[in-house]
Amino acid sequence: MTLTEMGARARVAANALALAGEEAKNAALLAISQALIEHGDEILAANREDIAHAQEAGLSSAMIERLTLSEARLAGIANAILKVRALPDPVGEVLEARTLYNGLQLEKRRVPMGVICVIYESRPNVTVDSAVLCLKAGSAAILRGGKETIRSNLALESVMRAALQSVSMNPDCVQLVHDTARETARELMGMRGAIDLLIPRGGAGLIRSVVENAKVPVIETGAGNCHIYVDAKANLEMAAAILQNAKMQRPSVCNAAETLLVHKDVAERFLPMAQRALGGCQLRGCERAAAILPGIALATEEDFATEYNDYILAVRVVDSLEEAIAHIARYTTHHSEAIVTDDAGAAETFMQRIDAAAVYHNASTRFTDGEEFGLGAEIGISTQKMHARGPMGLREICSYKYFVRGEGQVRG
Amino acid sequence: MTLTEMGARARVAANALALAGEEAKNAALLAISQALIEHGDEILAANREDIAHAQEAGLSSAMIERLTLSEARLAGIANAILKVRALPDPVGEVLEARTLYNGLQLEKRRVPMGVICVIYESRPNVTVDSAVLCLKAGSAAILRGGKETIRSNLALESVMRAALQSVSMNPDCVQLVHDTARETARELMGMRGAIDLLIPRGGAGLIRSVVENAKVPVIETGAGNCHIYVDAKANLEMAAAILQNAKMQRPSVCNAAETLLVHKDVAERFLPMAQRALGGCQLRGCERAAAILPGIALATEEDFATEYNDYILAVRVVDSLEEAIAHIARYTTHHSEAIVTDDAGAAETFMQRIDAAAVYHNASTRFTDGEEFGLGAEIGISTQKMHARGPMGLREICSYKYFVRGEGQVRG
Numbered sequence: 001m002t003l004t005e006m007g008a009r010a011r012v013a014a015n016a017l018a019l020a021g022e023e024a025k026n027a028a029l030l031a032i033s034q035a036l037i038e039h040g041d042e043i044l045a046a047n048r049e050d051i052a053h054a055q056e057a058g059l060s061s062a063m064i065e066r067l068t069l070s071e072a073r074l075a076g077i078a079n080a081i082l083k084v085r086a087l088p089d090p091v092g093e094v095l096e097a098r099t100l101y102n103g104l105q106l107e108k109r110r111v112p113m114g115v116i117c118v119i120y121e122s123r124p125n126v127t128v129d130s131a132v133l134c135l136k137a138g139s140a141a142i143l144r145g146g147k148e149t150i151r152s153n154l155a156l157e158s159v160m161r162a163a164l165q166s167v168s169m170n171p172d173c174v175q176l177v178h179d180t181a182r183e184t185a186r187e188l189m190g191m192r193g194a195i196d197l198l199i200p201r202g203g204a205g206l207i208r209s210v211v212e213n214a215k216v217p218v219i220e221t222g223a224g225n226c227h228i229y230v231d232a233k234a235n236l237e238m239a240a241a242i243l244q245n246a247k248m249q250r251p252s253v254c255n256a257a258e259t260l261l262v263h264k265d266v267a268e269r270f271l272p273m274a275q276r277a278l279g280g281c282q283l284r285g286c287e288r289a290a291a292i293l294p295g296i297a298l299a300t301e302e303d304f305a306t307e308y309n310d311y312i313l314a315v316r317v318v319d320s321l322e323e324a325i326a327h328i329a330r331y332t333t334h335h336s337e338a339i340v341t342d343d344a345g346a347a348e349t350f351m352q353r354i355d356a357a358a359v360y361h362n363a364s365t366r367f368t369d370g371e372e373f374g375l376g377a378e379i380g381i382s383t384q385k386m387h388a389r390g391p392m393g394l395r396e397i398c399s400y401k402y403f404v405r406g407e408g409q410v411r412g
Numbered sequence: 413m414t415l416t417e418m419g420a421r422a423r424v425a426a427n428a429l430a431l432a433g434e435e436a437k438n439a440a441l442l443a444i445s446q447a448l449i450e451h452g453d454e455i456l457a458a459n460r461e462d463i464a465h466a467q468e469a470g471l472s473s474a475m476i477e478r479l480t481l482s483e484a485r486l487a488g489i490a491n492a493i494l495k496v497r498a499l500p501d502p503v504g505e506v507l508e509a510r511t512l513y514n515g516l517q518l519e520k521r522r523v524p525m526g527v528i529c530v531i532y533e534s535r536p537n538v539t540v541d542s543a544v545l546c547l548k549a550g551s552a553a554i555l556r557g558g559k560e561t562i563r564s565n566l567a568l569e570s571v572m573r574a575a576l577q578s579v580s581m582n583p584d585c586v587q588l589v590h591d592t593a594r595e596t597a598r599e600l601m602g603m604r605g606a607i608d609l610l611i612p613r614g615g616a617g618l619i620r621s622v623v624e625n626a627k628v629p630v631i632e633t634g635a636g637n638c639h640i641y642v643d644a645k646a647n648l649e650m651a652a653a654i655l656q657n658a659k660m661q662r663p664s665v666c667n668a669a670e671t672l673l674v675h676k677d678v679a680e681r682f683l684p685m686a687q688r689a690l691g692g693c694q695l696r697g698c699e700r701a702a703a704i705l706p707g708i709a710l711a712t713e714e715d716f717a718t719e720y721n722d723y724i725l726a727v728r729v730v731d732s733l734e735e736a737i738a739h740i741a742r743y744t745t746h747h748s749e750a751i752v753t754d755d756a757g758a759a760e761t762f763m764q765r766i767d768a769a770a771v772y773h774n775a776s777t778r779f780t781d782g783e784e785f786g787l788g789a790e791i792g793i794s795t796q797k798m799h800a801r802g803p804m805g806l807r808e809i810c811s812y813k814y815f816v817r818g819e820g821q822v823r824g
Binding site: 196217235238245329351360367374402410411 | 427430431510512516518525526604608609623624627629630631647650653654656657658661741759763764765767768769770771772773774775776778779780784785786796797798799801802811812813814815816817818819820821822823
């Protein structure tokens with residue numbers, strides 16, 4: 001099947017899905033969740049083949065860990081579907097309604113996006129997550145995963161499509177691109193009219209490639225060079241706890257901290273505390289930080305621009321709140337930025353002026369997450385300012401339209 | 413000045429403008445409105461030069477009419493600014509606020525987009541409209557108009573920037589690209605990080621070029637191949653009045669009708685009524701329409717796909733509501749589509765299934781407009797599904813961000 005044919009099938013499926021009620025969509029989600037458990041053996045067998053190929057290809061053990069499915073992980077995926085099922089249907093909600101001066105009834109209602117394409121790498125749970133979030137939001141999904149998990153993805157697609165058919169829903173609501181050649185991703189990026197929204201999920205290289213080449217509407221996700229700024233008036237115990245959480249709890253994710261900025265007035269007291277809190281983490285500091293913490297590596301310009309996703313933290317001593325804001329303005333990826341301070345004015349200035357999806361006062365950046373924010377689930381975290389910002393749940397992957405009802409009104 | 417320098421200046425101006433209160437922005441708008449009147453002579457003199465060049469270049473009289481400013485038009489532009497000034501400030505509005513399970517205070521607030529670039533053609537009023545809408549929405553504007561009105565635009569820019577300075581606002585809130593070479597538009601489309609949103613306003617060629625080449629986020633605007641479907645159960649008098657309004661009142665605009673679809677059961681009665689209502693309009697019909705209205709031209713496939721923006725209407729007789737929906741699905745530009753019927757079920761089916769920014773029941777498509785919809789003003793009409801759909805007013809050119817306030821919360 002060509003991608004054009006796939007796009008046409010997705011449109012037909014999306015048109016019907018847009019009219020499907022909550023009950024029908026929930027029945028489909030339940031069927032998919034159950035089918036993943038029922039067909040666990042074949043999915044895990046396919047995944048083992050992927051893993052064998054990955055080992056032959058010499059992938060890192062961290063990478064292989066990310067690709068691996070187990071019975072427990074599959075149960076987790078199936079359970080996550082039930083959570084999406086329990087979320088309110090975003091489609092049809094009236095966002096605004098009013099009667100215009102001429103008697104026209106104007107109603108702005110949330111409607112599905114249509115056809116959503118997700119281009120992603122590695123982890124097979126993304127195949128299911130993306131499919132079910134799109135489904136509940138009333139959109140057909142075209143999924144283009146990476147070659148490392150193609151066998152797992154094919155098995156997941158087959159199980160999901162059969163589950164859709166079992167509840168009389170068009171299986172083309174979920175389609176996987178079977179060809180993982182680079183060209184298929186490029187072709188998808190150009191399918192104007194066929195794809196209403198393209199979401200890349202993966203590393204910086206993938207995101208950049210999509211943003212630079214796509215002709216269809218895109219939501220950029222995931223880059224997170226997040227900062228923790230410890231102000232002159234910070235509660236330093238709290239700051240150390242927040243920093244420890246933001247850097248160490250799960251360094252591989254996009255809402256983990258990558259740079260610590262500390263006000264000069266508290267640097268001498270705080271940096272040794274930070275070092276103790278960050279046991280096992282490599283620090284790379286500016287000269288002033290290195291003078292306080294002898295033996296740490298010196299940070300380069302490059303360090304401040306890097307999203308390590310690892311147990312490494314860049315550290316810089318700043319003279320003022322102003323300098324902290326300027327540093328962040330220069331290096332931010334507009335994801336999540338935090339200030340720790342007991343000075344309410346400084347906190348407000350920081351939060352107003354920092355341009356990021358989420359700005360924090362006295363809390364860890366790790367909270368930027370669909371579930372933590374109460375969206376129930378997320379398909380990614382937007383780092384752009386258009387359409388959706390921060391965690392994208394069901395409502396964030398919908399559009400809206402105006403329903404206008406009259407009695408023959410014409411414009412004067 | 414290079415475009416990169418211009419982008420850097422815009423960012424500095426945008427950062428300050430984002431923090432400016434409603435009062436400061438309104439003072440700037442008042443100053444601009446007054447300055448346009450005070451400096452009317454120099455603006456009109458510059459416009460006369462543009463017109464002289466346009467005449468030499470042999471532009472059509474319709475085109476020249478669009479380029480021409482007069483004292484009355486300038487007064488209209490100045491007055492429109494006062495209307496924008498009177499609109500509520502969209503910035504800072506709390507869109508959602510709640511306390512999370514862990515005590516974190518989550519607040520989703522509307523914030524400015526940042527730097528908005530508008531690439532447009534011909535009409536000099538767009539220079540002022542775009543600048544003031546961006547300003548009120550807290551964003552700096554980079555304006556790239558067409559060469560036909562470069563002298564008018566330079567005069568308008570100079571007057572607007574002086575007005576900003578007179579109220580101590582950074583004049584870089586409004587910058588015009590002085591070089592109208594095609595390359596400057598292309599360069600703007602690639603300025604990731606510098607431009608947060610790019611809005612093309614103009615003909616289909618411009619829109620296509622921007623959508624295909626831009627690497628920055630874009631909102632597609634303006635293409636309107638709008639349909640009026642006259643159902644079997646339509647009030648035919650009402651249908652004729654709506655059709656007349658939608659086609660004839662102002663055929664050059666994007667919300668004007670371009671195709672009439674009529675149900676076979678009423679075609680024989682309605683088409684002659686339509687022909688009378690559309691005096692001065694050329695009809696191009698399918699064979700069945702031509703059999704009822706002998707002497708009209710035969711419509712080609714191309715006709716149904718064309719946005720005439722002129723006194724021309726394509727006409728097609730359809731067998732059913734289903735066929736009307738299928739025709740529209742094929743040719744729609746997702747702008748505005750209308751059904752005329754007394755059958756509430758048919759109306760609901762049509763409105764649910766047609767994928768357009770605005771769907772109408774018993775009203776003219778001409779109402780798709782920022783002022784008519786109560787947005788106060790518009791910077792364009794979006795025909796895409798991402799971010800904003802239909803008329804874009806102040807709120808539609810803003811973003812949002814999450815403010816999260818804690819007391820030391822870390823993620824478990």
